[in-house]
Amino acid sequence: MNKYNGSIAWFCAGMTIFLAAPNAVAETISVTGVRLNETEQGVEIVLETSPLGEVRAFQTKFGNTIAIDILNTRLQSDSSEGFRRQNPTANIAAIEVIQQNQNSIRILVKGTQQVPNVQLTEQQERLTLAVDSGTPVAQEGRESEPQPETPTQPEELPTQPETQPEPGEPIRLIVTPTRTEEREEDVARSTTVITREEIEEQSGLSTNLPDLLGRTVPGLGPPTQSASTRTQSLRGRQPFISVDGVPLNSNRRDFQGLRSIDPSAIERIEVVRGPTAVFGSDATGGVINIITREAARERITGSTSISLGPRLSLSDLSESFGGGISQSLSGDLGSVDYAFTASFEGTGNAFDAGNDLIPIGRSQGLDNLETLNLFGKVGVDITEDQRLQISANYFDDKQDVPTLPDPSVNETPERETARALDTGDLDIDELPGREETVINLKYSHDDLLGSQFSLQGFFQESLTRTIPEDKRDTIFQSVSRTEIDSEKLGIRLEVETPIFEDANLFWGADYVEESVDNPIEIFNAATFDESGGTEFDKVDEEFFAPSYDLNTLGLFGQLQWDATQKLSLSGGVRFERFEVFADSYNVLGDIALTRAGNAVENVEGGDIAFDDVVFNVGAVYDLTEELSLFANFAQGFSAPDFGRVLRFPPRGAGSVSEFVDVTEPVVVDNYELGLRGNWDQVQFSLAGFFTYSDLGENVRESDEGPFLELERSPTRTYGLEVSLDYQPSQDWQLGTSVTWVEGESNPENTDEGFVALSTREIQPWKITAYVDNQTLPSWRNRLQLLVVGGRDRAFDDGVDDRDIDGYITLDYISEVDVGPGTLQLGIQNLLDNQYFPVDSQLQSENSRNSAALGRTLSLEYSVQW
Known part of the structure; x- marks a missing residue:
């Protein structure tokens, strides 16, 4: 039988691209603090950094949100858990700074009525993103005090309840519906995301994934208390099951694809309900x-x-x-x-x-x-x-x-x-x-x-x-x-x-x-x-x-x-x-x-x-x-x-x-x-x-x-x-x-x-x-x-x-x-x-x-x- 011939050719082509890539490793920029300054136009986001090398940034717009991805950058120290602020100005609904992946951070700025304008400038050991919200921040009868250009200490991440994001507000990005990153609320599908915290919590009852998902995912059949999911369909049909995109389903159905990894090794589980061909075959549920x-x-x-x-x-x-x-x-x-x-x-x-x-x-x-x-x-x-x-x-x-x-x-x-x-x-x-x-x-x-x-x-x-x-x-x-x-x-x-x-x-x-x-x-x-x-x-x-x-x-x-x-x-x-x-x-x-x-x-x-x-x-x-x-x-x-x-x-x-x-x-x-x-x-x-x-x-x-x-x-x-x-x-x-x-x-x-x-x-x-x-x-x-x-x-x-x-x-x-x-x-x-x-x-x-x-x-x- 013609086993593996086609995939080996594809793989060799991919490795050729990899081997031809430059092998120099760029110096990583560390972000040690995040703070906001009010301006007449809106607000500026200041990222305190290690000495800057080459800065490369890309922007994407969706809905009322603009996302700026800064490559070769990592949040460090007190900033490692990210930065969030709700309603910093009248026309800005939220600002969030997160570690996008191992090699880039993402700044999300959400407007209340329209997409804000953001301008990035570089200074010594500092990146500044000027956000134009459309209306001045100064309130009537009160003059805005200018902010110091360089504070003695970077502002620490907010820890008090009033500065924490309200439930449901943080912007969550998921990859499963379209195989590329997308805001959960912008997906034209029914989705469920089981976070690491929820996995740890539900594992206190059972580490069996069919049971864990049966208790938390609408549309999925109830827990089976067994390794088999034969009687646990998703909307009446069998789902495509994968680990980091690798398919676990076999054409010869054994109904045990979910019994393939322990919850301790899982960061999150993304579930798309309803048939989809984005990942290929076997996703009729x-x-x-x-x-x-x-x-x-x-x-x-x-x-x-x-x-x-x-x-x-x-x-x-x-x-x-x-x-x-x-x-x-x-x-x-x-x-x-x-x-x-x-x-x-x-x-x-x-x-x-x-x-x-x-x-x-x-x-x-x-x-x-x-x-x-x-x-x-x-x-x-x-x-x-x-x-x-x-x-x-x-x-x-x-x-x-x-x-x-x-x-x-x-x-x-x-x-x-x-x-x-x-x-x-x-x-x-x-x-x-x-x-x-x-x-x-x-x-x-x-x-x-x-x-x-x-x-x-x-x-x-x-x-x-x-x-x-x-x-x-x-x-x-x-x-x-x-x-x-x-x-x-x-x-x-x-x-x-x-x-x-x-x-x-x-x-x-x-x-x-x-x-x-x-x-x-x-x-x-x-x-x-x-x-x-x-x-x-x-x-x-x-x-x-x-x-x-x-x-x-x-x-x-x-x-x-x-x-x-x-x-x-x-x-x-x-x-x-x-x-x-x-x-x-x-x-x-x-x-x-x-x-x-x-x-x-x-x-x-x-x-x-x-x-x-x-x-x-x-x-x-x-x-x-x-x-x-x-x-x-x-x-x-x-x-x-x-x-x-x-x-x-x-x-x-x-x-x-x-x-x-x-x-x-x-x-x-x-x-x-x-x-x-x-x-x-x-x-x-x-x-x-x-x-x-x-x-x-x-x-x-x-x-x-x-x-x-x-x-x-x-x-x-x-x-x-x-x-x-x-x-x-x-x-x-x-x-x-x-x-x-x-x-x-x-x-x-x-x-x-x-x-x-x-x-x-x-x-x-x-x-x-x-x-x-x-x-x-x-x-x-x-x-x-x-x-x-x-x-x-x-x-x-x-x-x-x-x-x-x-x-x-x-x-x-x-x-x-x-x-x-x-x-x-x-x-x-x-x-x-x-x-x-x-x-x-x-x-x-x-x-x-x-x-x-x-x-x-x-x-x-x-x-x-």
Whole structure:
């Protein structure tokens, strides 16, 4: 197969650019203080600096804001956390100075009615930005006193409450919606940003990312309490998951992409809700972009955390005992910066609210799990414009399985709760679990022929092993388990080019090659029986789906234009080509199984190719300074899971090229209309959406075995999302969100053939609420509520085996400063309610209907140094 040839050529071309770059390192300008002076025209921003070298600055305008980027500059000392001032003059709404990246700072000046004028001048050890606000600062009857040109001490950063930004006011820049930096309020999409502080807070309840995001992101299904996200869709479809832009999704769906990195290695998570093609394929539900930790701006800083839990059950502390440790180091050595994080966590058994042991079962629970995560990032500033950065992340889950479901409960026709059998440790060469490796190399140039240029090359490999099962009464007729091994090599070229003063064109190309293996391991059945189901002696290996390669090439362009002071427009187009290669194979190999009367077949290898073009257009209109309306039409697409397509060819199939009837990807049309408000104490958003695809990618339980089959049929989803946050005072915060999603498919492709989508695709409605209080200066408390509704539409339409019951949970998080660090207490299911997650309720067998965790607690002590 043609593995890696195309991407190697692209990568070599990129490295040629890098090697040809100058290797001189410019002296970094340090900003040691920031202050404001009133002037007759408005205000001037004074940056106290180290001796100035060459100063290079670029400006961008959006809405009523002008952004000035100053290259080769870093905030130092007391200025390192940035500078913010609200309403410094009558016509200036906000001024902010932030560290834009490792090698530049950004000054944001927001006008109340129009874009301010800013003039930059250089003096010895000082940069001055004169801001013309349009009206003099001097008030009537009072003369403005001239400010001293050089104060004896630079003004320290404001620390009093009246000089801090009000909640919701700071300007936040995000990169995920358009792959380039953009203000959150200017994005014509529904977005959610989970900050580092929120990640640390929610990790006090669970370090499992599917659970963390299920509690905080509107539109995403509720927490799964497992490694799998099979029943956790985003707006009824699967999202694209990435780490720093590196795709984690495999075409052979394993639904464990979020179980790939520990929260301790994450800086923030940006979620775009709704289909998008900006990042390429597999984003029919949206994008979850995980952005890793950044280097500190000091020479060396670190943090150490030790935890007990995170799933300690008060009913049995010894059996549920677990704990973890994490260590991070980061710093800045001038032209080189670094960030490293290492973490380890181990869990014990899990207990439900009835104090009964929960079996791990097929859903890949988080019990008896040992998790190791190693992350590192090193960046080098080659020149003031050029930077090279390499990062690597290794994640390893290993699960020893002493508790398996008791199959005897399946003999009762009534619905029963799964019971656990204490089987003891597994005797097997490779424990079930998941390994993930990501290596990411990125070169960037901030001013290449007037454009910002970046070239990214990456390698990603994931290996997922399931828990062995006795499948002798199924089509597989064996004691066996499956593996999914996916390996990717890819390259991304991104260029941002100014078109005119208020418009930028973002364009480039992506190329990804993925190789997929999906074997099934066969174990000696006699040995399995004699050991009581704990010893697994591998005797053979076939394939659950044949090996194949999938190559994708994408070309894209995206335009951002601030048409007026109130109206921002965006639009883009993307071309994507898919190529699939598979070698000759025997259907299910030597297992000699039959399906629907078909004998085992030999299939000749071959290839297929198809392509499509998708586009998007969006607009944001500022109704007032605080309230904006946004609308967009966007298309997303993905290739179907070819493992399911190739696994069971039709009788008489000659070659892959002949029987694989896939001539186009899954293309999803998305229509969205929303309203956003951002006041001093209130933040609000409301969005409604509708999506449609002629050829969906829905899965259903097979009638002939314990596996899912692909169903490509017309599919539509629709829903509403509401979020509201309120800060009545400096010490109180509260908020809520509501998610309602529905959808149907048309398997028969008739005018009146639409039936409800399974709850595997459409999760029940969800409400979240929280109240957060700074009880004392060193003590903070938070209560958060999760309400998951019932769903019976799919059962009434014969799609699900039973209707879904709703449930309510209440969680508690408390943080208190103790000694040099912070002690955090987290309690899941505070009221100890007995309930069943959506995934458990969907299982057809009683032995898989596992209850959720009862009341559990975790303790963590962390020290920053």
